[in-house]
Amino acid sequence: MTCIQFPSKVQSKIQFLVVFVSLISILTGISLAAHADVLGDVKKKGTLVVGVKDSLPPFGYVDEKSRDIVGYDIDMAKAVAKKLGVKLELKPVTSANRFPMLSEGNVDLVIATTTKNPERAAQVDFSHAYFLTGQKFIVAKGKVKTLQDLDTARIGTAKGSTSEKNVATSLPKAKVLSYDDYPQAVLALQQGKVQAVTTDEAILAGLLAKMPNKDKYEIPDLKISDEPYGIAIKKGEKGLVDVVNSTLLEMESSGDADKVFAQWFGPNSAAPLKRTFKITAEK
Numbered sequence: 680m681t682c683i684q685f686p687s688k689v690q691s692k693i694q695f696l697v698v699f700v701s702l703i704s705i706l707t708g709i710s711l712a713a714h715a716d717v718l719g720d721v722k723k724k725g726t727l728v729v730g731v732k733d734s735l736p737p738f739g740y741v742d743e744k745s746r747d748i749v750g751y752d753i754d755m756a757k758a759v760a761k762k763l764g765v766k767l768e769l770k771p772v773t774s775a776n777r778f779p780m781l782s783e784g785n786v787d788l789v790i791a792t793t794t795k796n797p798e799r800a801a802q803v804d805f806s807h808a809y810f811l812t813g814q815k816f817i818v819a820k821g822k823v824k825t826l827q828d829l830d831t832a833r834i835g836t837a838k839g840s841t842s843e844k845n846v847a848t849s850l851p852k853a854k855v856l857s858y859d860d861y862p863q864a865v866l867a868l869q870q871g872k873v874q875a876v877t878t879d880e881a882i883l884a885g886l887l888a889k890m891p892n893k894d895k896y897e898i899p900d901l902k903i904s905d906e907p908y909g910i911a912i913k914k915g916e917k918g919l920v921d922v923v924n925s926t927l928l929e930m931e932s933s934g935d936a937d938k939v940f941a942q943w944f945g946p947n948s949a950a951p952l953k954r955t956f957k958i959t960a961e962k
């Protein structure tokens with residue numbers, strides 16, 4: 680075999696080039712691996728990280744005895760982790776930071792009272808709807824009969840929520856005060872800083888049940904929107920969307936979805952509600 684001999688200067692340049700090119704290919708390989716699908720990553724690390732609310736009973740809140748985060752959304756997260764055969768890690772999120780947490784890869788899923796709507800579906804993918812509620816108000820008893828009674832009111836809600844947007848549309852003259860989360864808005868109501876708190880009825884019912892002077896407040900039958908909840912998944916992660924959707928559909932057909940609903944919203948719960956929906960495959 681003939682070997683071409685380069686002068687030593689050229690040879691060291693070639694060596695440098697070879698090292699450089701292999702380094703680049705290693706780095707690209709690593710970065711490609713880092714962008715592998717979220718489902719694959721979850722299986723590899725053996726843990727599903729889910730963004731949840733931690734102060735919204737009965738969806739996600741800290742249990743006084745166990746200090747664990749529990750609730751309806753947590754049971755949904757547990758079902759997905761079980762289906763995947765991996766451990767579950769819960770990370771508290773707010774209405775405002777849940778989508779950035781997802782797109783930055785800090786959580787694999789968001790199961791946090793999140794309404795699925797076309798505007799948000801441009802940013803993230805959603806599972807089939809797994810809960811249905813609608814936006815209402817908590818107000819002092821007997822004060823509000825029609826929406827007009829809140830026309831110029833000060834109304835508390837949470838930053839980054841659909842509640843914040845809907846109320847601005849329904850009551851354009853009202854002064855909307857957006858807090859980091861709903862419990863702060865409830866505190867503002869008790870302190871007389873706002874006349875109403877607005878968000879989804881199922882959340883309001885849970886918050887009202889925990890208010891120390893709850894007899895003084897009520898949720899009038901004034902619904903300003905429908906809010907179907909979806910599990911949010913980073914855009915383009917079809918594998919994970921499929922697992923989440925099949926988990927939800929299996930929960931419905933096995934009766935587990937009914938059981939979870941009954942546990943958190945049934946007649947013996949703090950804030951009973953009727954199950955007016957079924958989980959179905961959506962297009």
Ligand code: GLU
Nearest residue numbers: 774792793794840841842
């Ligand atoms: N479901 C509404 C939303 O997704 C209100 C509840 C919340 O802020 O999480 O914005």
